[in-house]
Amino acid sequence: MSDKTLTQLCQTAGCAAKIGPGVLAEVVKNLPRYENKNLLLGFDTSDDACVYDLGDGRYLIETIDFFPPMVDDPYVFGQIAAANALSDVYAMGGKPFLAMNLLCFPTCLELERVKAILQGGHDKAVEAKTVIAGGHTIDDFTPKYGLSVSGFAASDSLLTNAGAKEGDVLVLTKPLGTGILTTALKAEMLEDKDYQALIKSMTKLNNIDLSGIEVHACTDVTGFSLMGHGREMADGANVTIEIFAERVPQFDAALNFARMGMIPAGAYRNREFLKDKVVCDEMPLELTDVLFDPQTSGGLLIALPEKEAAKIDAPIIGQVLPRGQKSIHVRKTA
Amino acid sequence: MIEINACGLSCPEPVVMLAKALKDKPEEAVICVDAPAACENCTRFATNAGYSVEKTTQDNKTVLTCRIKR
Numbered sequence: 001m002s003d004k005t006l007t008q009l010c011q012t013a014g015c016a017a018k019i020g021p022g023v024l025a026e027v028v029k030n031l032p033r034y035e036n037k038n039l040l041l042g043f044d045t046s047d048d049a050c051v052y053d054l055g056d057g058r059y060l061i062e063t064i065d066f067f068p069p070m071v072d073d074p075y076v077f078g079q080i081a082a083a084n085a086l087s088d089v090y091a092m093g094g095k096p097f098l099a100m101n102l103l104c105f106p107t108c109l110e111l112e113r114v115k116a117i118l119q120g121g122h123d124k125a126v127e128a129k130t131v132i133a134g135g136h137t138i139d140d141f142t143p144k145y146g147l148s149v150s151g152f153a154a155s156d157s158l159l160t161n162a163g164a165k166e167g168d169v170l171v172l173t174k175p176l177g178t179g180i181l182t183t184a185l186k187a188e189m190l191e192d193k194d195y196q197a198l199i200k201s202m203t204k205l206n207n208i209d210l211s212g213i214e215v216h217a218c219t220d221v222t223g224f225s226l227m228g229h230g231r232e233m234a235d236g237a238n239v240t241i242e243i244f245a246e247r248v249p250q251f252d253a254a255l256n257f258a259r260m261g262m263i264p265a266g267a268y269r270n271r272e273f274l275k276d277k278v279v280c281d282e283m284p285l286e287l288t289d290v291l292f293d294p295q296t297s298g299g300l301l302i303a304l305p306e307k308e309a310a311k312i313d314a315p316i317i318g319q320v321l322p323r324g325q326k327s328i329h330v331r332k333t334a
Numbered sequence: 335m336i337e338i339n340a341c342g343l344s345c346p347e348p349v350v351m352l353a354k355a356l357k358d359k360p361e362e363a364v365i366c367v368d369a370p371a372a373c374e375n376c377t378r379f380a381t382n383a384g385y386s387v388e389k390t391t392q393d394n395k396t397v398l399t400c401r402i403k404r
Contacts, residue, residue: 011344183345187346260349260378261346261376261382262346262375263378264371265345265371268370268371
């Protein structure tokens, strides 16, 4: 049996393990496409899930998400992986109803820990009123877990990342910095209170009730960071997004750990990939680090009219402007 | 002088090795890294800990020389 902790079995962690957007675009660009008129969203938009029109007023939403552990507690890891996978359905304005497990683990890992991963996933699915109906398991050196999730949205409640309108404000429902804090955790520098705040956020479902609220665009912030997913939102609506760095919620310890160089490689990849799309005003580097930090089970980024924003318990972090040269302009303050 | 070889290691290992090396405030420490993120992160850590950092890159490896600021 392995005496290694879960994270010691991994090179990368959580959504920081995601392949960078530049590489991803390259590997999928020449794939053949089988067209289907009922497929409303697929490969061609950078959205969170694919959407299929069932023709009876309902849209079917399908998504899959899995990654290696970023915490050593297998039960907590299972919860995080499930919350993260379910999030894509919520980000499309849907409700999940059916899921399947995707699990990889080395046979040296004792079965109690494997069971705990699945227990965490199933408990989170129950909380989301979602049935896990089966799955597939592979023997692999690096543990990985996640779900494929199916959900429904009424055709008039579907949300995409492309509907932002000039004059909208942007709210963000979870603090940023999960990549930085999990890096500090791996370095054994994270204090317990910061660890507790981190796992509380990463295990939280994005099942925010948006009924009766006029929402124009929505996406969940994951591996491509707030800037990466914000960029997709800006380009999808041909607008420029302005972000106020000091208004962006982040974990208490994130700024200090950024100064100390506890920054995952994915954050540098995101910053490099977005260098022509995002412009930052003059400000200390560590203030912008969280903006490029890959998030695991991050919050929802929602574009909506200012009067509607008060109905959501989340801070306003920016606004939508007419299209300028860049996709995103980061200012220090509002 | 402290010398650390962190080539082939991924974050946060190089920066953790550097953190341990700088704990007792030595005059100088040298760390060799080969990942861009490790180079950035070690530079940040050393700068934040009160060291000046000099970089020399050869092939894909970067040697960071950290000297305590007086």
